Amino acid sequence: MSHYVLARVTTLTGIDIALFDFDRHNALYYFILNAEEHIYLRYGGRDAASAMTYLNLDSLELALRQGLEQHALYEAGQLPQPAKPEPLYPKDIRSLNEAVIKRGHCVECHLVGDYRVTEREAAGTLNKLTDMFVYPDIRTLGIALDVPKGLRVAEANRHAGEAGMKAGDVITAFNGHAVITFGDLQYRLQQVPRTASSVGLTISRDGETHSIEITLPSQWWVTDLTHRYWTVDPLVFFKAVPLTAEAKTELKLPANGFASEVTEVDIDALLEGAHDLEEGDWIVSVNGEQEDSLTQDVITHIKLRHRAGDELKLGVIRAQQEIILPLKTKRQRFRKRE
Amino acid sequence: MRFSLLSIGAALGLFAFVSATRAGDPQQRKFTWHHSYQAALAEAKQTGRPIFLEFRCAP
Structure with missing residues (x-):
């Protein structure tokens, strides 16, 4: 660590968010760069299951070593110097500037993401069906990493396997951009247009370099949204888990439907008069719909297909009787907005 | 945002461990952290x- 200048930033005020572009739903994220703001690598990234899935003692140490190697290459003039993006600061996001910066509040990472989304919602340019799925999961492509070893592939199956990727390969470039860490790889995958049909990777295998092209599966960008919270999400005041395949079959519900069992009812449901759901209720429809091509989770379905504040009709099975219950959703408010 | 305190704590603990034990510093020397990005840039320019x-998005 003594080879580095260490900096810890806890507010994005004054930070060039175009240069330091990362998944704003990470509580921790790292960059290694030089005094000319040439970014060598990123370290961070997560999945829905855990903030720690890709943070690992060995991979962090490896990234620190690789950062020093990149720095030496840069100093020797052996690294390409890509153009920097046009600077963008939090104050340039009008609503964020008005509601947070001018009031002297901290510009937290997630607020930057959230205000940009709410501005697009207000402008009518937000397409929730695609725009809410950010930082896709590399496992959708069939790539599982040996996390402690950086971008070494632990398992390649499905589309990656069909493209020729094998366990033990080390991914070194993605669509022509050098990648060193999982953070780099996930960032480059996020940049891929959702209409793309394939991506090109460079891999190192037994000291040799190979190029492969992975055909992207349909809706490759769809990810688990359960760890992401946005102002545009309708608050539903309950938690639920999808019904098992057996339960759906028994109830003659669509196998790919989003029928779910209520596992927890928030106390705010009573205070807000939001709904009369009970733990153990089975929600089998929302406004008459039972299926959603993007999800089999009822709460994600409501997030994607309805606006915050909508009033909905839930088809619910309780004590073997199907009933219709109203659900009054509400708009999320983060604490720094008021 | 409902960030997990446990996750943040675990990550910070991980980093502290690397800092103390894997960077050749068994005495757990404390490193100096800038809290200003501009100050860090200035030191990087000066030292190379x-x-x-x-x-770090503190909850």
Whole structure:
């Protein structure tokens, strides 16, 4: 660590968010760069299951070593110097500037993401069906990493396997951009247009370099949204888990439907008069719909297909009787907005 | 945002461990962290060292 200048930033005020572009739903994220703001690598990234899935003692140490190697290459003039993006600061996001910066509040990472989304919602340019799925999961492509070893592939199956990727390969470039860490790889995958049909990777295998092209599966960008919270999400005041395949079959519900069992009812449901759901209720429809091509989770379905504040009709099975219950959703408010 | 305190704590603990035990520093020497990005840039320019920059969204 003594080879580095260490900096810890806890507010994005004054930070060039175009240069330091990362998944704003990470509580921790790292960059290694030089005094000319040439970014060598990123370290961070997560999945829905855990903030720690890709943070690992060995991979962090490896990234620190690789950062020093990149720095030496840069100093020797052996690294390409890509153009920097046009600077963008939090104050340039009008609503964020008005509601947070001018009031002297901290510009937290997630607020930057959230205000940009709410501005697009207000402008009518937000397409929730695609725009809410950010930082896709590399496992959708069939790539599982040996996390402690950086971008070494632990398992390649499905589309990656069909493209020729094998366990033990080390991914070194993605669509022509050098990648060193999982953070780099996930960032480059996020940049891929959702209409793309394939991506090109460079891999190192037994000291040799190979190029492969992975055909992207349909809706490759769809990810688990359960760890992401946005102002545009309708608050539903309950938690639920999808019904098992057996339960759906028994109830003659669509196998790919989003029928779910209520596992927890928030106390705010009573205070807000939001709904009369009970733990153990089975929600089998929302406004008459039972299926959603993007999800089999009822709460994600409501997030994607309805606006915050909508009033909905839930088809619910309780004590073997199907009933219709109203659900009054509400708009999320983060604490720094008021 | 409902960030997990446990996750943040675990990550920070991980980093502290690396800092103390894997960087050749068994005495658990404390490193100096800039809390100003501009100050870190200035030191990097002066010393020629790269920057390890942490974005930490405290809950």
